Amino acid sequence: MASSAARAEVLSLLRSLLRTATKFSDYNIREYAKRRAIDGFRDNRGLTDPSSIAAAFADGKSQLEVAKRQAVVYSLYAPRIKSVMEAESP
Amino acid sequence: MATAAASRLLRRALNPAVARRRFSTAAVAAETPPSPLPSATGEEEAGMVSMKGVRISGRPLYLDMQATTPVDPRVLDAMLPFYLSRFGNPHSRTHLYGWESESAVEAARASVAALVAADPKEIFFTSGATESNNISVKGLMRFHRARKHHVITTQTEHKCVLDSCRHLQQEGFEITYLPVRPDGLVDLGHLADAIRPDTGLVSVMAVNNEIGVVQPLEEIGRICREKGVVFHTDAAQALGKIPIDVEKMGIGLMSLSGHKIYGPKGVGALYVRRRPRVRIEPQMNGGGQERGIRSGTVPTPLVVGMGAACDIAMKEMNYDGRRISALQERLLNGIRAKLDGVVVNGSMEHRYPGNLNLSFAYVEGESLLMGLKEVAVSSGSACTSASLEPSYVLRALGVDEDMAHTSIRFGIGRFTTEAEIDKAIELTVGQVEKLREMSPLYEMVKEGIDIKSIQWAQH
Numbered sequence A: 001m002a003s004s005a006a007r008a009e010v011l012s013l014l015r016s017l018l019r020t021a022t023k024f025s026d027y028n029i030r031e032y033a034k035r036r037a038i039d040g041f042r043d044n045r046g047l048t049d050p051s052s053i054a055a056a057f058a059d060g061k062s063q064l065e066v067a068k069r070q071a072v073v074y075s076l077y078a079p080r081i082k083s084v085m086e087a088e089s090p
Numbered sequence B: 001m002a003t004a005a006a007s008r009l010l011r012r013a014l015n016p017a018v019a020r021r022r023f024s025t026a027a028v029a030a031e032t033p034p035s036p037l038p039s040a041t042g043e044e045e046a047g048m049v050s051m052k053g054v055r056i057s058g059r060p061l062y063l064d065m066q067a068t069t070p071v072d073p074r075v076l077d078a079m080l081p082f083y084l085s086r087f088g089n090p091h092s093r094t095h096l097y098g099w100e101s102e103s104a105v106e107a108a109r110a111s112v113a114a115l116v117a118a119d120p121k122e123i124f125f126t127s128g129a130t131e132s133n134n135i136s137v138k139g140l141m142r143f144h145r146a147r148k149h150h151v152i153t154t155q156t157e158h159k160c161v162l163d164s165c166r167h168l169q170q171e172g173f174e175i176t177y178l179p180v181r182p183d184g185l186v187d188l189g190h191l192a193d194a195i196r197p198d199t200g201l202v203s204v205m206a207v208n209n210e211i212g213v214v215q216p217l218e219e220i221g222r223i224c225r226e227k228g229v230v231f232h233t234d235a236a237q238a239l240g241k242i243p244i245d246v247e248k249m250g251i252g253l254m255s256l257s258g259h260k261i262y263g264p265k266g267v268g269a270l271y272v273r274r275r276p277r278v279r280i281e282p283q284m285n286g287g288g289q290e291r292g293i294r295s296g297t298v299p300t301p302l303v304v305g306m307g308a309a310c311d312i313a314m315k316e317m318n319y320d321g322r323r324i325s326a327l328q329e330r331l332l333n334g335i336r337a338k339l340d341g342v343v344v345n346g347s348m349e350h351r352y353p354g355n356l357n358l359s360f361a362y363v364e365g366e367s368l369l370m371g372l373k374e375v376a377v378s379s380g381s382a383c384t385s386a387s388l389e390p391s392y393v394l395r396a397l398g399v400d401e402d403m404a405h406t407s408i409r410f411g412i413g414r415f416t417t418e419a420e421i422d423k424a425i426e427l428t429v430g431q432v433e434k435l436r437e438m439s440p441l442y443e444m445v446k447e448g449i450d451i452k453s454i455q456w457a458q459h
Helices: A004-021 A027-043 A050-076 A084-088 B004-014 B016-022 B025-030 B073-079 B096-115 B129-143 B159-171 B188-194 B217-227 B300-338 B365-371 B392-396 B401-405 B418-438 B440-446
Strands: B043-045 B048-051 B054-056 B123-126 B150-154 B174-178 B199-203 B230-234 B253-257 B268-272 B342-344 B355-360 B407-411
Touching: A004 A027, A004 A050, A027 A050, A050 B073, A084 B418, B073 B300, B096 B123, B096 B300, B123 B129, B129 B159, B129 B199, B129 B230, B129 B253, B129 B268, B150 B159, B159 B174, B174 B188, B188 B217, B199 B217, B217 B230, B300 B342, B300 B355, B300 B418, B365 B407, B365 B418, B392 B401, B401 B407
Parallel strands: B150 B174, B150 B199, B199 B230, B230 B253
Antiparallel strands: B043 B048, B048 B054, B123 B268, B253 B268, B342 B355, B355 B407
């Protein structure tokens, strides 16, 4: 069972992933990053074995690093015109 | 003879502290941010894109995953260091740049091998699935030209396989192009009958790029193993999407592509079985790289990208597969709820869900595509859409000419959203209804006239 300190850490990681996801300038990548983070955490919610929890957490942290770097790269090369999906939504 | 001023100038130039001051953070902050990319499209003004006479309000939503896929950000992250500081040639044996490049290539090789349950020694990197197909078909047959003169393939193969076979025909080999059933699957009885003692190769693609049909690889592999013929499969569209096991499927040669699994363009791989050994003649001669099978410097960043893409595909195959199946159902049901006369080309049961090829009756294909400007889809395959001929794959399925002309291929992928599917349904239904409204043929059908019974006037 995850202690409350570990639980807070896990939630903080998810929040960071979602915050980084919103920084992507590409519509498809942004939606995928949000969706995959939420689904990934939901699928792993039932983990009880501490080593697999640690492995999943470490994997999440490394994905966060990748996402942070790539959000910067994508914004450097963002096309001036957005996707039609964004042009419509308010 | 240095004057005091000259020596002061020299001291300033050589003094690193002074030089550092010139590049202080204040100076950098005052610089303007990098200017936006030069516009690649025709014009971009007031939020509109205009190219080839088409004006749209934004970049189209992408539903053409069989043509190519976007590079996954995790793949790009793995590739970038090899374009920046780790730029060495993997074949340089004498320094760190070469060693780190080589170790990255070998790690990528292991990733590709793991995805197909092969040994890394059986994977060779090429420039793409087209090159791998060429090496497989021509390389194998030319090696065995003394005793093997026959190749069996299907009528729905990719152009590069068919073209390589045609080339072999000019060299004196005999090719059997097996027909397929109306659902796109190859008939196993016909295949077994077609095998002769001098058959060297059977080539059947795993997942068809136009109609998405999945061939029965295990059964074909079993037949080929029994008869002692090498089984080659073009798995460019299948890699990372359906589980591939070279042992269970008895595969001897396999072509893989990087840019169909969210990797970079310009790289692919070839699987060549070692036990029992499959011998091929190299088609690219040179310095003997890739164990002599394919000479040429191995492009480290591209290969690392393909390896990363395979790693991701292995982890995400189930998640992506479930999602894409649900999206395909949503698309098909959404279109069928509003339109009749919609035909799916190819078997529904033996299908990769990310590929949906639909024909809309009483509608002309080119005009439908021109109306769907905000959706990036294709009709026929990218390779053959330059000509006005209906796709040879649909013709091999026995689809009527008029239905073949009006086929649209929707490609769903990892990054497709539900909102995009809903918008695609809305745009497609709207466009088809508009065209049918204008179509005199459709009026006749509504009145109950059977179009096939009409005697068109002879000119």
